[in-house]
Amino acid sequence: MTIRPKYVSIANNIEQAILLHKYQRKLPPIAELAKTFNTSKVTIVKSLKFLQYKSIVKPIRGHGTIILAEKERDISKKDNANEHVGFTERLKNTKLLSNKIISFDIREPTSKEAVILKLEKGDLVYDIIRQRLLSDFPVRLEYTIMPTKIIPGITTKVLKKSIYGYIEKILKLKIGKANRTFRADKSDAYDQLYLKCDISDPVLEIEQICFLDNGISFEYSQTRNRYDQGEVTLSQV
Numbered sequence: 001m002t003i004r005p006k007y008v009s010i011a012n013n014i015e016q017a018i019l020l021h022k023y024q025r026k027l028p029p030i031a032e033l034a035k036t037f038n039t040s041k042v043t044i045v046k047s048l049k050f051l052q053y054k055s056i057v058k059p060i061r062g063h064g065t066i067i068l069a070e071k072e073r074d075i076s077k078k079d080n081a082n083e084h085v086g087f088t089e090r091l092k093n094t095k096l097l098s099n100k101i102i103s104f105d106i107r108e109p110t111s112k113e114a115v116i117l118k119l120e121k122g123d124l125v126y127d128i129i130r131q132r133l134l135s136d137f138p139v140r141l142e143y144t145i146m147p148t149k150i151i152p153g154i155t156t157k158v159l160k161k162s163i164y165g166y167i168e169k170i171l172k173l174k175i176g177k178a179n180r181t182f183r184a185d186k187s188d189a190y191d192q193l194y195l196k197c198d199i200s201d202p203v204l205e206i207e208q209i210c211f212l213d214n215g216i217s218f219e220y221s222q223t224r225n226r227y228d229q230g231e232v233t234l235s236q237v
Contacts, residue, residue, distance in 0.1 A: 174213040
């Protein structure tokens with residue numbers, strides 16, 4: 001079994017204390033928390049960043065670490081099945097999101113990818129794996145396939161920012177609908193390495209085919225979330 005980092009265990013203990021109303025409007029100073037949990041200030045800072053990612057607390061200069069109201073929590077890990085908005089766009093105002101490129105290649109598509117993306121012989125695709133982090137904590141792992149002829153010019157600079165932002169603002173293309181499939185899966189070696197999953201942890205996988213507003217498919221992807229770091233809502237209209 002994978003050993004959870006100490007800062008995660010401490011963050012979980014602080015979260016439980018908040019739920020039990022041991023802490024009310026704000027958390028004690030970092031030095032006091034370090035003494036309580038018999039650890040270093042550096043570890044406490046990492047724990048607080050983890051709680052900040054989970055939208056449980058928020059540091060405010062001059063006021064310490066504020067405990068967010070329940071309705072303000074968990075925004076970052078909620079997906080709406082009815083909306084097709086990029087992760088970067090949804091969290092652009094938080095300034096907490098960063099991307100780590102695990103791999104980036106251009107290759108021929110597999111037969112399945114060619115059918116899904118309606119590609120012809122000789123067409124090439126980008127093969128992208130990105131780790132998405134909030135407050136430096138890994139929250140999702142994205143496997144993305146895109147046709148180079150539909151979305152030209154993707155670089156590592158684009159991948160470190162927003163692919164959808166590049167598509168809409170630089171290529172001037174309009175993103176349309178997406179077909180999504182949601183499933184539970186067992187964690188694999190990459191989940192355990194890049195999402196800090198235990199070998200027994202499940203993951204939430206979202207598979208999607210995305211289209212431009214003209215009906216052309218431009219993305220085939222799988223996004224994998226830890227079971228405790230993602231949820232999907234469906235609104236009936």
